[in-house]
Amino acid sequence: MSLTLSQRSAHYTVSPIRELLKLTEQPGMISLAGGLPAPQSFPVQALRAACLDVLDTQAQGALQYGPSEGIAPLRAWVAAQLQAQGVAAKADEVLITSGSQQGLDLVGRVLIDPDSTVLVERPTYLGALQAFAQYGPRFADLTDDADGALPTLDNPAHRAARVVYLQPNFRNPTGQTMPAARRQQWAQALRGRSIALVEDNPYGELWFDQPPPPPLSSQLPGQSILLGTFSKMLSPGLRLGYVHAPQEVIAKLTLARQAADLQTSSLTQRLVLKVLESGVLEAQLLRIRDLYRRQRDAMLDALQRHMPDGVHWAAPQGGMFIWLTLPPSMDATALLPLALARKVAYVPGTAFYAAGAAPRNTLRLSYATATPKQIDTAIAQLGAVVAAARADHPAERSATTA
């Protein structure tokens, strides 16, 4: 007896990389693979106090069904936060979601038809590709330079795109930040076209030296969909994020939401609101920024000391990730089992490419979860793996040193 599955189901496949990364649960493994926030950053005491307060004073609301859009004061809090960043946001243009990933899925439902063109950075966030892919788009890669994706809509397919998906701040996986000037160029290129900007901003608050430029959405009112999350600021396990979009898009997203899962937990919404109202967020952000800055510094330092010549990276100004480019002959997927044998995990870069041939010699490292000491140990091991692979390619070695 076998059931007939949808054609869509054929696309729901387990990646071999994900299978390999199950090994990261082994004892002694140092994982630089996942984008897991550092657990010591979680505001446990503030949440504990919030739990008691909410269940003692508003249990009926916290445990009952609530509005699909999210509770009003949390929507207002998000709108105020976006306004402070220059986005003309109103509370009724905000939908509370169960994490940013749900925002991506809902945006896919409401904006993407089979064969719609979706423009994406190269490389881009894997989870966005997975969310959008369910709705059958054609992905078209943008071209990067040092400032991020170039705003060239230079062929008819690009100009007819339904959506452009960008992560201007500390992009996952590259760690890049799009400078203000490039954002302006993007706004000019998109303005007046019926291409929706989907701006994904999970890491914007995780800056190290100075805040990133204002969201690109601030320059494209009525045409932008901005996604944010409390996962990196407070806790990913709560599953709380938001979408800001024009009111008519929010109305559709909300109806899609009702069909999807009705609403985000009434309890977790109130817990997060209570934590935000308690005023701990600013101290919380200072602590996380400091923590991740030190871990980034540790990783940059370790890379400098342990990586052989011919390996390249750039220092991220925020977020969680460093993008490594190995010598061209190397294959980061092929090296992964060797790294895992030395108790180090990373994500090969091929996972992050939507269309076109993916380079085999890139990989993503996260400095969010491991301690500076663990990071040093892991990068030393990884450096040894790369150096050994390099020794197997003497031709390239001499080419590089030539």
Place this chain on the structure above:
Amino acid sequence: MSLTLSQRSAHYTVSPIRELLKLTEQPGMISLAGGLPAPQSFPVQALRAACLDVLDTQAQGALQYGPSEGIAPLRAWVAAQLQAQGVAAKADEVLITSGSQQGLDLVGRVLIDPDSTVLVERPTYLGALQAFAQYGPRFADLTDDADGALPTLDNPAHRAARVVYLQPNFRNPTGQTMPAARRQQWAQALRGRSIALVEDNPYGELWFDQPPPPPLSSQLPGQSILLGTFSKMLSPGLRLGYVHAPQEVIAKLTLARQAADLQTSSLTQRLVLKVLESGVLEAQLLRIRDLYRRQRDAMLDALQRHMPDGVHWAAPQGGMFIWLTLPPSMDATALLPLALARKVAYVPGTAFYAAGAAPRNTLRLSYATATPKQIDTAIAQLGAVVAAARADHPAERSATTA
């Protein structure tokens, strides 16, 4: 500047009924419309204790990302509960979801292609129709008799169906229970066909005098997808439900889940597990059953006293709903504004029909939320509305009395 939305978006529309029901928030309104669990049934103290315990002893797990399938002990708890009901369930055949509604959406993604036939009861649960409709099926109505939907797959379209969606226990909206014999007939009719049974069982624990027969799924191993929820037992605001399905279907549902929103809140999963482990569930269920039984009795009694001749209903043996059939000339949608003017809300029956012409003279009443006294007041008002409408149709009146 207007954005291009997906074709799917055209189906995301606000029903005029939903707009009318916004009036239920007015002071003094007695709503028999929503299926909101009685707030006095929420296990607030058990949840409060669970919050403290979880945040004091396992905060890192509760606030971090977790497995998309759900946490292992909760999956095991669900499997054990299903086994006790005769379903041969294993923990790895269980996916934890953010409420049953998400289970329906994920089932739609994994099983339904455009133009797949989905067989549904007539009438059936509106939320299931909304979830499945996103994936473009053709709905085909089953025919009811007093025991529920008839298992006649009497035309080629029915026999080629991808899915049959049934609620054997205390069906929303009719309150009907499918007897054991009818379940057996359904199992026989489906066995060996490649039609997936999707058995939705949100109300199964809310029985009044005796438990309903074992799930139909228990007779169709390998061919059944069973959906359950903690919304009616504990709290809908937590958003916690589950799907049991063959392992290969669970694998696809899990991948769809990753694209949808990664996972259900790590915190709420642990809270519910802790409440379940604390042993309060049995007492909780006794309390809820007793509460709803008394409210059902109050509604049956009020209907008996206040409804004019020609109005029909059956006594539900569990769940939350009574289905009212007015005289054939009446239109429950047209009467709704008159009822709202008298501070009573209900849901017109037309909302619950998938295909074919919906009768205009039916409506759904919920006895879950209002107190016995409120129920009596509301039914008296509703009786007056129906009696007044009846007086406007003297022809029918004499026809009935003839």
